[in-house]
Amino acid sequence: MTEGALVDRFDRIVDVVLQRRDATAALRDAELGPLAAVAADLRYTPSEAFKAGLRSGLARRAALSSAMAGGGGREGLTTVTPLVAAGGAGVAEFMTLVFGAEHAPLKPGYREVRVGDSSMLIDEGHLQTLVPLRPAEFHVSVDDADAAFERALKAGGTSLGPPTNRPYGERAGFVRDPFGNHWFIGTPLPGGLLPPGRRTLMPFFHSPGARDFMAFLQRAFGAIEERVHEGGGHVVYALMRIGTAQIEVGEADEPSMPGAFYMSVADADVVYAEAIDAGAASLLPPTDRPEGERLAAVKDPMGNHWLIARGLR
Amino acid sequence: MTASTDDERRLIEAAQADPARFVELYDRYFDRVYAFVSRRASDRALAEDVTAEVFHHALANLGRYEWRGLPLSAWLFRIASNALADRWRHDARERNEVPDDVADPHEAETLERRVMLFQLVDRLPEAQRQVIQMRFVEERSIREIAAALGRSEGAVKQLQLRAVENLRKDMRRRD
Numbered sequence: 003m004t005e006g007a008l009v010d011r012f013d014r015i016v017d018v019v020l021q022r023r024d025a026t027a028a029l030r031d032a033e034l035g036p037l038a039a040v041a042a043d044l045r046y047t048p049s050e051a052f053k054a055g056l057r058s059g060l061a062r063r064a065a066l067s068s069a070m071a072g073g074g075g076r077e078g079l080t081t082v083t084p085l086v087a088a089g090g091a092g093v094a095e096f097m098t099l100v101f102g103a104e105h106a107p108l109k110p111g112y113r114e115v116r117v118g119d120s121s122m123l124i125d126e127g128h129l130q131t132l133v134p135l136r137p138a139e140f141h142v143s144v145d146d147a148d149a150a151f152e153r154a155l156k157a158g159g160t161s162l163g164p165p166t167n168r169p170y171g172e173r174a175g176f177v178r179d180p181f182g183n184h185w186f187i188g189t190p191l192p193g194g195l196l197p198p199g200r201r202t203l204m205p206f207f208h209s210p211g212a213r214d215f216m217a218f219l220q221r222a223f224g225a226i227e228e229r230v231h232e233g234g235g236h237v238v239y240a241l242m243r244i245g246t247a248q249i250e251v252g253e254a255d256e257p258s259m260p261g262a263f264y265m266s267v268a269d270a271d272v273v274y275a276e277a278i279d280a281g282a283a284s285l286l287p288p289t290d291r292p293e294g295e296r297l298a299a300v301k302d303p304m305g306n307h308w309l310i311a312r313g314l315r
Numbered sequence: 316m317t318a319s320t321d322d323e324r325r326l327i328e329a330a331q332a333d334p335a336r337f338v339e340l341y342d343r344y345f346d347r348v349y350a351f352v353s354r355r356a357s358d359r360a361l362a363e364d365v366t367a368e369v370f371h372h373a374l375a376n377l378g379r380y381e382w383r384g385l386p387l388s389a390w391l392f393r394i395a396s397n398a399l400a401d402r403w404r405h406d407a408r409e410r411n412e413v414p415d416d417v418a419d420p421h422e423a424e425t426l427e428r429r430v431m432l433f434q435l436v437d438r439l440p441e442a443q444r445q446v447i448q449m450r451f452v453e454e455r456s457i458r459e460i461a462a463a464l465g466r467s468e469g470a471v472k473q474l475q476l477r478a479v480e481n482l483r484k485d486m487r488r489r490d
Contacts, residue, residue, distance in 0.1 A: 006469070008476065009469070009472040009473050009475070009476045010472065012472075012475070012476045012479070013457060013472045013475065013476075016450065016451075016475065020450075020451070020454055036483055037476075037479045037480065037483055040432070040479050040482050040483050040486070041451070041479055043428065043429055043432050044432065044436070044447060044451040044479070044482075045451055046350065046353045046354070046362075046429055047432070047433060047436055047447065047448070047451050047452050048345070048346070048349045048353070048363075048366075048433060048452070049359070049363070049448070049452045049453075050448055050452075052363050053345060053349075056341075056345075056363075056366070056367050056370065057338060057341055057342075057345075059367075060337060060338060060341055060370055060371070060374060061335075061337075061338050063371065063374055064334040064335050064336075064337040064338060064374060065334075065335055067334035067335075067337075067374065068333055068334045068335045071333075071334070224375075226375045226376075
């Protein structure tokens with residue numbers, strides 16, 4: 003057979019292979035059968051563009067993970083720590099009375115309030131000139147929701163809803179403190195949706211379109227879904243991990259009050275750039291601060307403020 | 316512990332300490348994972364979706380991976396199997412069908428052969444590699460490839476045959 007006839011005959015075999023037609027005869031061909039077998043396997047060759055694109059996407063995600071690493075640095079202080087304005091000594095005192103919290107200056111400008119295994123940061127003034135801090139919402143797990151709810155009212159809180167057994171498996175009440183923060187105070191019920199091992203104090207985000215918000219958190223901060231419970235086509239409850247922190251997300255008709263969160267990261271510039279790329283608005287480009295932090299701030303599509311800092315350990 | 320498993324363990328620990336090193340694991344395992352997934356996936360789009368899911372999941376969870384002496388590929392294959400099963404369950408619910416069992420006694424052999432083939436394709440001379448990608452991955456016709464590469468159809472067919480002959484020769488040499 004001439005060379006030209008051979009290349010044509012092999013090309014017809016390739017056509018058969020690519021069209022997923024019966025290639026039995028080609029595979030039995032004494033001359034071209036072994037090549038037909040290779041051609042059949044070649045259909046499974048990965049696309050170079052896909053392989054390179056996935057590699058590049060993973061490298062970028064890995065760089066974000068590296069940039070997010072090192073958050074917290076000690077127990078309680080995780081990658082994402084809720085941050086509130088001081089309200090004088092009010093917020094810390096309220097938390098002490100209701101949750102038995104302890105508080106102490108962490109470094110100039112910040113006070114740390116510890117509740118169980120978690121921490122909250124209170125800004126004592128230096129951030130206010132850069133990023134406005136607003137009241138926010140928190141989910142606190144306690145041994146006895148009814149007793150903590152009563153203590154919250156005695157400490158000046160206003161009831162937004164007395165403790166009741168919630169269908170997802172928590173007995174919880176809702177209180178507004180005198181400084182405008184909302185506290186969802188709950189005790190998990192046996193057999194409920196809430197996974198064990200959650201931290202005492204959890205930032206939670208209720209939002210219409212919770213899935214979109216979760217996608218933003220994944221793109222911007224490399225958040226990982228740890229638990230997702232869906233119902234009626236919506237996310238009923240999701241537990242997500244951002245670095246060493248956990249947060250909760252759920253679908254709601256009305257968005258929760260946007261809060262402010264302090265992110266302790268290894269590379270504020272990289273995290274800031276990814277957040278902007280994911281759709282956040284810049285509040286403060288990465289800046290070296292006199293307090294020794296490299297600090298940036300963004301606003302997410304839900305209106306939450308994220309302070310992205312390297313240096314506070 | 317063999318040199319290879321020792322090397323693998325070092326790579327895993329490096330990526331656990333610094334996620335930026337994860338791409339080294341990707342480079343090492345991509346072909347194997349893709350071969351595993353593409354053998355089970357009904358089409359290329361699904362194979363790519365699931366392969367991407369496997370590596371993103373692995374990156375996100377590598378910190379929790381505990382070395383127990385098994386190759387990392389066993390963990391990656393388990394992630395892939397779960398991802399495929401999720402999709403099959405979803406599709407089966409939509410079509411009210413149960414997927415066929417994909418058990419294959421020659422699985423390991425097929426996998427090894429394809430991984431070797433993928434690696435050999437990467438090493439083909441540039442023009443032959445291009446033709447293989449366009450013909451077998453993009454499933455373009457000889458005429459389209461000829462137009463894209465500025466060659467005659469006869470020349471493209473010739474490159475196609477030469478490429479497959481070279482692959483066959485190299486595979487026999489390695490067997």
